[in-house]
Amino acid sequence: MSSDRLIGVDIDDETLGASGPDAEHERRVAIFDLLEDNHFKVIDKDEGPYQLNLSKAERRLVFAIRNEAGEDVHTFILSLGPFRGVIRDYFMICDSYYDAIRTQSPHQIEAIDMARRGIHNEGSELLAERLEGKIDVDFSTARRLFTLICALHAGQTRAAG
Template sequence: MGEHRLVSVEIDDETLAASGPDAEHERRVAIFDLIEENSFEVLEKDVGPYVLHLSMQERKLVFDIRTEAGEAVHIFLLSMSPFRGVIRDYFMICESYYEAIRNSTPHQIEAIDMARRGIHNEGSELVAERLEGKVTVDFDTSRRLFTLICALHAGQVRAAR
């Protein structure tokens, strides 16, 4: 593995608390998948590999990127507003997919799964677009980051209920 990658992701429990064991499990899986394989390069900074600290500040996701030794590399805020619609759509299609698994034909399940993957791709493209000028990621990494953002958002939605 090269230097342009994440080796750890840490979540601020005060601002992004998981709402329960299911939400915590979703986060752990999303983080594991992201760390397992990623391409993450902070522009104009050649000091990787990186540790990503995530927190929430005024409805914005804070990306606090550090070196493995804990030295600050770059901090920026990612507004969650542009993600609201695609996250809502993704959650709705996921619910339809899980319902289809229980009650539908394989053909119907496949059609819903294709739609689910399409919305996930849309979210992944949005992640890459919103990171542009700050961090360079490949498509698979942006997909994994979108999955993590959804897992973080799901915990916040459940906590608000």
């Protein structure tokens, strides 16, 4: 098995605490999916497999990366500003999708789902671009990380609202 992968993800409850059981469940599922299959490598470091600790400092997501022994490898700070629009659009289309499931035809549901996947892909591509040169991820891993970022954001939004 490759050493260029994540073997653990921890969320800092002080700065990214879940707003309730639903948000916590979303996070657990996103982490499970991410750990199940991923490609994650810190550029210019051969210290994997990696453990990732996510926290928030102001409006930035902090990726504290450690090796398997728990030693610090790299800390990367990701501004969430560029993601605001795509995350907002993603949540709006998800709301439309869940509403459509109850009231729309299968054809309409499929069209909304295609739009939802397109926005998710857009967010995943943006994340891969923002990590470029620092952390190497494949597209599937970028998708799973974007899902986790959305789950973290959803918990924060609900907690504030």
